[in-house]
Amino acid sequence: MVEAVGRRAGDGETGVGDRLRVLFAEGRPIVALMASGALIRILAPLLADKRTEPPVVAVAEDGSAVVPLLGGHHGANDLARTIAAKTQGFAAVTTAGDVAFGVALDAPPAGYCLENPQYAKAVMAALLAGEDATISGSAPWIDASAIPVSADGALRLTVSSAARPAQPNELLYRPQSLVLGLGAERGAPADEAIALAARVLAEAGVSPLSLAAVASLDVKADEAALHAVANHFGVPMRVFSAARLEAETPRLEQPSDVVFAEVGCHGVAEGAALAATGPGGRLRIAKRKAARVTAALGEAAAPVDPETIGRARGKLFVVGIGPGSEAWRSPEVSRMVARASDLVGYSLYLDLLGPLVSGKTRHDFDLGQEEARVRHAMELAGTGRTVALVCSGDAGIYAMATLVYELIDRGDLSDAARRIEIVNAPGISALQAAAARAGAPLGHDFCTISLSDLLTPLDDIQRRVRAAAEGDFVIAFYNPVSKKRRTQLAFARDTLLQHRPADTPVILAANLGRAGENVRIVPLEKLEVEDVDMLTVVIVGSSNSRTVRTGDGRCWAYTPRGYARKPGSGIDRGEGVGTPET
Known part of the structure; x- marks a missing residue:
């Protein structure tokens, strides 16, 4: 999520600067409606590593100039162009690769990953010095660039999922076109699942960087071992209904009537791999088994966007916003609200969030609708959305957090709602x-x-x-x-x-x-x-x-920390006292 910050009349530079520095330290992309020089002075003390710094864009107050100051190859250049198109202004993109070739070699677009980013600067410098490149494999963004190409170019740009190291003077791009389909018994060991996944990728001879997602059946949305695999490879996990996986039965290599009787589809690992890679996809590796886990590898014809396949597990942030003022709201809570797609709560509590509600879908409830409020939030998260259940004070003190677990314990939620990820954040209580x-x-x-x-x-x-x-x-x-x-x-x-x-x-x-x-x-x-x-x-x-x-x-x-009493209290000073907390 991009954070937009502007200086309003009467705002002091200290308040705006503090807010900008917090956002930058959190890694949040920033669009600031203010002078570039002021923004540079504010953020200068925090600059350290350009590889990890978020995009920062300065916009003139009339929108005439849009300047990507930091993170040009991490989205700032594209963001500047998008804003300039809206304001009819000029995007002042200055990074050499974008200007000369219309492409940033060290920051490929979504769907691609650079195996050896440490060599991108040298390759770009050689291209700017007049060297040509040879292209191996295909990617639309490379094909559309102005990179000089020849059959005997000294440089090499390769698009491949094959597991091999990059060669000298080569940039090796990994198309994220692979999806690992997984099935598991309930409570399967995480290390077993990770080991099987690694074995399947090795058997296919592909780089883990070409993995776009892990996929499975929706009743496995909360299976810890499968999430461990996704976390191990740094990719999202997506799930499909049994009906959707059953539709892939004609393409399965190892359909199973036993699996159908158990979960309603003839194959989980293979079905999920094929469903995720689409009609043009194929099984690169058919189902492989470990003691309690199965895995299959699907390959699509083009990079896979995980946001467009299946659904996410769904996440519920249970947040306490304190008494209501921003000063008494924790940074963790603010980050969770910022990440949420939907906000659920009593109308007054949502109003107290101020600008944080911008761009969110609000689900307002009246007082006295506590159970309906919590149930709605959980069912909404069960559809794969990221939901913040907003409470005043601390959500776990006379508030809604307890109802979350009570509803799970009672068992009258949908299966998807019972499998969501729940994250609690403390707040300042009354x-x-x-x-x-x-x-x-x-x-x-x-x-x-x-x-x-x-x-x-x-x-x-x-x-x-x-x-x-x-x-x-x-x-x-x-x-x-x-x-x-x-x-x-x-x-x-x-x-x-x-x-x-x-x-x-x-x-x-x-x-x-x-x-x-x-x-x-x-x-x-x-x-x-x-x-x-x-x-x-x-x-x-x-x-x-x-x-x-x-x-x-x-x-x-x-109240004194020890049991020291007023005269005549009946208890001697120091009775029963341990080491006081400091």
């Missing part, structure tokens, strides 16, 4: 935000209790309040009140007053990190239900917690 705003009340043992009886019986809630009171925990109360529920917080206050001093600090924090933020500290005996609403987090200190004022007059609450 209790952390409230504690930070108020001081350090969580400096020692604490617990959280939800006072909502929608999902938890009232007797259980009251039992937990009494236990936490007796255990002298700092307590963070979630869902303290609602329009109809006004008694649980009063019960908690009265119960706690039986176990800790009346002046125990209580933090009332509302709208944290958003407009209207309000944080107050009151003594426990002064806690009133009317002062709390549904957006308030209530943190009640332990008998150890106390307040302190700083020179600016601010009042802070904190």
Whole structure:
């Protein structure tokens, strides 16, 4: 995904610069609507290795000039040309190969891989000095270039999948036209699958760099051994339905009635290899077997685009965006949201993402639709899409992450939805935000209790309040009140007053990190239900917690790290204390 950055009126250079440097360090392609000189000064301290730097393009504010500054051979030149065509501007491409021959030899287009990129600079220099090249094999992008060609050229450009080393003065390009079809028993060993895959490629006499994808049956979308093979060769994994693989039966070399009875198609490895390489493809290597894995190699007539075959496993990012402000959203969460094709969540939470929602498909839900929200996200990911399930705070604390696993455990999802990849990202929880705003009340043992009886019986809630009171925990109360529920917080206050001093600090924090933020500290005996609403987090200190004022007059609450007690607390200083965390 390309990140577009522009300086708006009133923006400071520091904020824009910090954002650009973060994006660059993350390897994100950048299009910056700003002066080239300013962009160069911002990124200059980070420049190190041109082979790994992302594309960076500067665009004049009126679109008249589009300048690829970095990563010209990694997409910046093409990106600049695309933008210039839209703005009717001029793409200032300056890399020598593009200017002289209309091609970047060290960065072939999608579908091709250069075996020996370390020699590209020398070959390009020789071409620019007047040497000719001979072409072995065929690729449209080479055929369409202005590279000087002769039968006895000193240089050689070769397009081949054959497993051999590059020769002197040769650039060896690998067309990614091979697909490895795989089948496996559930729980097959990864090392066995990798070894079989390597053996099949060696038997075919082909370079692993010509591998475009690994393919299998859709019920194997979550098979760890098959993903291990894909990761080993650095290619994506794609899956097909049994019906699609069964359509390849006439072309199979080793059809099996046993396999058909088991999974609904006559061949998984061969069928997947043929389905992925298309009608013009063929079996380069028929099915080979290991103890618990099968493999076959398909070859297409042209490079295979994995995005156009079968479907991906599907991925669900379960993200907590914190209280809502960008400053309190982790970089990991921002990256996941940026990678997602679809965003699912409560409308307010999606709105809080601001510019990150641009270009995404939104799936908005109202409050009270939590299970429908999670189910929709998982089923959507089951179609092969990359979905972010967006929660406030931390997704695993009174939020949607638990429903993800509950739905899997209940078994009432589609097969595809149960096989998606799930990645959780932590967020700043309301209790952390409230504690930070108020001081350090969580400096020692604490617990959280939800006072909502929608999902938890009232007797259980009251039992937990009494236990936490007796255990002298700092307590963070979630869902303290609602329009109809006004008694649980009063019960908690009265119960706690039986176990800790009346002046125990209580933090009332509302709208944290958003407009209207309000944080107050009151003594426990002064806690009133009317002062709390549904957006308030209530943190009640332990008998150890106390307040302190700083020179600016601010009042802070904190809980000492050790069991050092106020005079008369009943527990001696240092009792039961281990080495404190630093």
